[in-house]
Every structure is written in C-alpha cells, then in structure tokens.
Amino acid sequence: MKDMKFEYPLEGGDFIKAGYASSSLKKILNQLNLDPDLVRRIAVATYEAEVNVVAHAFRGIMKVLVSPERILIRVEDEGPGIPDIGKAMQEGYSTASDRVREMGFGAGMGLSNIKKNTDKLEIHSELNKGTVLEMTTLIKG
Amino acid sequence: MAFHHALKIQEDVCIGCTHCIKACPTEALRVKDGKARLIEERCVDCGECMRACPVNAIIIEEDDFGRIFQYDYRVALVPSVFIGQFPRNIVTRKIYSGILEEGFTHVYEAEHGSGILIDLINRHLSARPEIRPVISSFCPAIVRLIQVRFPALVNNILPYKAPLDLAEISIRRKLLDEGVPGDKIGVFYVTPCAAKIAAVKSPVGEESSPINGVINMNTLFNRVYTVITREEKGFCIVPEKEQLLPEEMEWTLTGGEARYIHGRCLSVDGIGNAIEFLEKIENDTVGSFDYLEMRACDKSCAGGILSATNRFLVSERLHKRAEQYYIDKNQGKIFNNKTITRYRDYVAGNASIGKVEPRSIMKLDEDMVQAMKKMQKIEKIRNYLPGIDCAACGSPSCRALAEDVVQQRAHTSDCVFVAMKVKGGETMNQVVDYTEKIWGKKRFKNMLPE
Numbered sequence: 001m002k003d004m005k006f007e008y009p010l011e012g013g014d015f016i017k018a019g020y021a022s023s024s025l026k027k028i029l030n031q032l033n034l035d036p037d038l039v040r041r042i043a044v045a046t047y048e049a050e051v052n053v054v055a056h057a058f059r060g061i062m063k064v065l066v067s068p069e070r071i072l073i074r075v076e077d078e079g080p081g082i083p084d085i086g087k088a089m090q091e092g093y094s095t096a097s098d099r100v101r102e103m104g105f106g107a108g109m110g111l112s113n114i115k116k117n118t119d120k121l122e123i124h125s126e127l128n129k130g131t132v133l134e135m136t137t138l139i140k141g
Numbered sequence: 142m143a144f145h146h147a148l149k150i151q152e153d154v155c156i157g158c159t160h161c162i163k164a165c166p167t168e169a170l171r172v173k174d175g176k177a178r179l180i181e182e183r184c185v186d187c188g189e190c191m192r193a194c195p196v197n198a199i200i201i202e203e204d205d206f207g208r209i210f211q212y213d214y215r216v217a218l219v220p221s222v223f224i225g226q227f228p229r230n231i232v233t234r235k236i237y238s239g240i241l242e243e244g245f246t247h248v249y250e251a252e253h254g255s256g257i258l259i260d261l262i263n264r265h266l267s268a269r270p271e272i273r274p275v276i277s278s279f280c281p282a283i284v285r286l287i288q289v290r291f292p293a294l295v296n297n298i299l300p301y302k303a304p305l306d307l308a309e310i311s312i313r314r315k316l317l318d319e320g321v322p323g324d325k326i327g328v329f330y331v332t333p334c335a336a337k338i339a340a341v342k343s344p345v346g347e348e349s350s351p352i353n354g355v356i357n358m359n360t361l362f363n364r365v366y367t368v369i370t371r372e373e374k375g376f377c378i379v380p381e382k383e384q385l386l387p388e389e390m391e392w393t394l395t396g397g398e399a400r401y402i403h404g405r406c407l408s409v410d411g412i413g414n415a416i417e418f419l420e421k422i423e424n425d426t427v428g429s430f431d432y433l434e435m436r437a438c439d440k441s442c443a444g445g446i447l448s449a450t451n452r453f454l455v456s457e458r459l460h461k462r463a464e465q466y467y468i469d470k471n472q473g474k475i476f477n478n479k480t481i482t483r484y485r486d487y488v489a490g491n492a493s494i495g496k497v498e499p500r501s502i503m504k505l506d507e508d509m510v511q512a513m514k515k516m517q518k519i520e521k522i523r524n525y526l527p528g529i530d531c532a533a534c535g536s537p538s539c540r541a542l543a544e545d546v547v548q549q550r551a552h553t554s555d556c557v558f559v560a561m562k563v564k565g566g567e568t569m570n571q572v573v574d575y576t577e578k579i580w581g582k583k584r585f586k587n588m589l590p591e
Contacts, residue, residue, distance in 0.1 A: 039293060
C-alpha cells in the first residue's frame with residue numbers, strides 16, 4: 001500500500017484563504033473513514049498551524065503524509081522564526097501584531113492548541129529564516 | 142437500514158435534465174435511463190431538488206386526506222406558518238373554522254410545544270457546559286445533514302424533540318384524560334416541508350413517531366381557502382380555543398429560537414449557509430457559540446417548500462400576529478388556559494430523544510486501506526476527466542463521476558469527452574447514441590438532420 005501525499009501552499013498575510021488547507025485535508029480524512037473526533041482534532045491543529053503561517057510568515061507549505069498507521073503533517077515556512085519556543089508554547093503568549101489581533105487572531109493559543117490536538121509535536125525554528133512544525137497523529141484500530 | 146423519503150420523482154413527468162442533480166447539497170441524485178434517480182442514504186429531505194425542477198416532476202407524497210375519518214377525534218396539528226399563508230384580512234378564527242369545516246374536530250398549533258423548549262434548552266446549556274455549540278434539533282433536514290456530512294457534530298445536536306412532537310404529546314394526553322379511547326384519536330401534522338414528513342415517518346433518535354399521519358400544507362391551504370372564501374351556509378366562526386404566545390408564533394421564523402436562548406446564539410437559514418457555517422464550526426474557526434439555530438430553508442419555515450404564499454409575506458403576517466397579541470392583551474382579550482402548561486412536567490419528562498447516530502456519506506470504504514486505494518483511483522480518473530462539471534454523464538460533477546466509477550455506479554466512458562477521445566475516431570453521432578443509456582432512448586433524435 002502506497003502512502004498518500006498532499007501539499008498545500010500557504011500565503012503569508014492572506015487571512016481570507018486561511019483555513020483552505022485544513023478544510024481540504026478534512027474532506028480527504030472524512031473520505032478515508034477516519035474517526036470523526038480524530039478528523040476534528042487534525043482539522044483544529046492544521047487550522048492553527050495554517051493561521052500561524054498566515055499571521056507571522058511570508059509564505060509556507062503544508063505537506064501531509066497519510067498512511068494507515070499515522071497522519072504526518074509538516075508545515076514549513078519562510079519567516080521570522082520563533083525566538084523562544086518554550087515561551088511560544090505557553091497559553092496566552094503571542095507576538096502577533098495589533099493588526100493580526102484586531103482580526104481576531106493571535107490570542108496566543110495556537111501552539112498549545114496544536115499540541116493538545118496531536119500525539120506528537122516537534123518544532124524546529126531558525127531566527128530570520130523560518131519554522132518547521134511536525135505533527136503526528138496516530139490512528140488506533 | 143431503510144429511509145423514508147417524502148420526496149418522490151414522478152418518472153412520467155421527469156424530463157431527465159441536470160437541474161436537480163446540480164442543486165442537491167449532498168449529491169444524492171443521478172440521471173440514468175433518462176430519469177433522475179435518488180441515492181436514498183444520501184438524501185436529507187431538504188427539498189432543494191423540488192425547487193430546482195423545471196417541470197415539477199418531484200412531489201411530496203402525503204397521506205390520503207380521507208384517512209383522517211378513520212378516527213372519531215381528528216386533531217389538525219398545524220404549524221403557525223399555516224396561518225401566515227392567508228391574506229391578512231382573514232382572521233385566525235376564520236382559518237380555524239375552515240380547518241374544522243374540512244373535517245377535523247380539533248385544531249392545535251404545533252408551536253404550543255415551543256414555549257416549554259425555551260426552558261429545556263436553557264437548562265441543557267447550563268447543565269452541559271462542555272458541549273458547545275449546541276445545535277438546534279428543530280429542522281429535520283439540518284439534523285440529517287449533520288448525520289451524513291458533519292458526523293463529528295452529532296453530539297452537539299440538542300437532545301430534545303421538536304415543538305410539534307411536544308404539542309402532540311400534550312394534546313393526546315389531554316384527550317386521553319378526558320376519557321377518549323386512545324385508538325379513537327388521530328393526530329395529523331400539517332407539514333410545510335418534506336423534511337418534517339421524513340421526521341414523522343422515520344424519526345432520528347426515536348423508534349417511531351406517535352403522529353398518525355401527515356397532510357401537506359398546500360393541500361390543506363387549498364381546501365381551507367376554498368371553503369372560507371365560499372362562506373357556505375352553516376359556516377360558523379369558532380373561537381380560538383387556545384392562544385399561542387408571541388414567542389411561539391415566531392418560533393419557526395428565522396431568529397425565533399436564538400432570541401430566547403441564553404448566551405451567544407446565532408441564527409442561520411438556508412441549507413447552503415448552514416453547510417458553510419457547519420464547516421467552520423467543525424474546524425473550530427469561528428470562536429465559541431452557545432447555541433445555533435439552523436434551518437434548511439431561506440426564511441426558515443416561512444420558506445418551506447409546501448408554502449403556498451411568498452416567504453416574506455408569511456413572515457410579515459406572523460410578526461403582525463405577534464404584535465396583535467400584545468394589543469389584545471392590553472385590552473384584556475387574552476384568556477390563557479394552555480393545555481401544555483397543565484401538562485408541563487409530563488411533556489418535559491417525555492421530551493428527550495435518544496442518541497443521534499452519525500452515518501457519513503463521505504467515506505469511500507469502511508476500511509481505511511481500501512478507502513485509500515479508492516481515493517487514489519478517483520484521483521487518477523479525475524486527472525483525465527475534463528473538469529468542466531457539465532453533468533452530461535448523469536453525475537453532478539467530474540469528481541462525483543470519478544467517485545461513481547470507483548464505487549461501480551458508472552463508467553468512465555459515460556463522460557462524452559472521454560467517449561470521444563478514448564474510443565478514438567468515433568463520430569459525435571456515435572457518441573451521442575452512446576449516451577442514450579444516461580439520457581434515454583431517442584433523446585437526441587431531433588438533432589439529426591433529415
């Protein structure tokens with residue numbers, strides 16, 4: 001059985017399109033008959049990751065690898081990077097600009113929300129270069 | 142599992158076009174042998190196909206009106222939008238009289254059951270703060286839409302019956318308490334839409350409905366309007382036995398529920414709008430709401446498919462009726478002795494529904510590995526389909542055709558473009574002949590030159 005790959009380009013600053021990638025992925029996972037709650041958790045995590053790229057980075061890409069055992073999602077962006085990952089993981093901590101906050105984003109729940117909704121989260125970040133998020137969700141059953 | 146659908150395609154009337162298959166929000170229709178066909182498990186009874194059909198080939202099957210006479214006590218359970226069908230110069234009492242003139246012995250408005258729901262909903266919201274948003278169970282098309290397209294949200298559905306069911310419980314109890322034998326009571330719901338029929342004939346979260354039959358609202362409207370405009374001898378105007386409260390009169394209009402529920406509530410009407418919003422709720426992208434009122438029809442029940450009058454006029458009449466209530470009350474003309482108030486505890490005790498089961502129509506296969514294989518095949522087929530979604534294959538879109546092929550409901554060569562390209566060298570005429578199995582024999586005969 002070949003694993004399936006999907007890729008979704010992300011555009012920094014485009015809040016209108018934010019949600020497109022997570023919504024498309026959700027449709028695919030529903031077709032694969034994954035548990036609805038698992039699909040919901042992945043949808044929430046990917047949406048948060050998508051908004052992070054839109055709010056903070058210039059551009060990015062979401063790469064999804066679907067296998068019968070796990071869903072691996074890698075979100076890579078070109079952007080400012082995260083200076084202090086430990087701080088960024090805290091609920092309520094945010095470096096989002098006022099403009100972003102005015103639009104209802106940037107509440108500082110993003111990364112902790114992603115962590116809550118995935119089985120494994122790895123973050124690699126380089127200042128002034130970009131961030132890579134790797135989220136793994138295991139499929140039980 | 143069998144589904145009762147009130148929507149029926151009349152084969153002799155259906156001209157086999159693409160309007161309904163394109164309009165269906167769950168892609169439940171296909172064209173085969175020149176006729177529209179329903180994939181039963183996908184249909185949510187919203188009635189969009191009926192609105193789209195250019196030749197009125199889709200009808201709503203109702204119970205024979207004569208069936209009411211099998212019972213000695215014949216209750217017409219009418220929705221308040223029924224009153225809104227009539228011009229404003231025809232008073233409510235006259236409409237009630239018309240219903241009795243047509244053979245019913247009792248008239249009871251279905252929204253008598255909504256006042257009690259306000260309390261039940263608010264109590265549910267405080268008792269279950271972990272479930273948000275709670276989604277109204279009022280519109281059966283929305284409940285079914287969530288089951289098939291938003292399975293992750295089934296637990297958000299309010300676990301209570303709709304007002305019409307609560308009204309039925311109280312009026313039946315009242316008659317039983319008056320000493321009427323149970324088998325002599327026939328409660329007939331007058332429905333503004335197909336979804337409510339499906340809800341009565343195959344309810345979600347219940348074994349069966351106690352309602353004895355369903356009459357289409359436009360059928361009763363024609364009968365009642367005829368009899369009251371004729372004003373035949375012996376026609377007497379009866380008093381309204383029980384007054385609906387203003388909040389009950391407006392319950393089935395957009396905003397009718399949300400207005401009385403605590404917390405952050407939103408009203409969404411129209412099935413396309415509901416789908417868009419449910420997507421956002423499922424992805425958790427619109428913030429937190431306490432309660433969502435959702436109705437499949439534009440302007441809610443005023444826009445029901447069996448409404449004989451324009452939805453804006455229906456809403457206007459109901460709003461005016463609610464205003465009139467306050468005027469009458471100030472003049473001391475309201476004497477309320479509501480049946481449902483007397484049976485409040487009994488009705489509340491019987492208001493719960495069982496678990497609403499998800500039944501996803503999106504899954505390609507029960508088994509994930511098989512589903513992945515099918516998805517890969519679908520992608521492959523999609524790649525060589527033209528992507529113009531013309532529906533000439535009888536499926537609503539190229540993607541739907543690719544899925545139908547993989548699920549063995551169609552052939553790739555049902556696509557006229559594939560037929561021309563792949564079959565190589567065939568003339569357009571041959572290809573057109575080839576599509577006869579989708580669009581019917583001799584469908585294209587007039588196209589050929591003499």
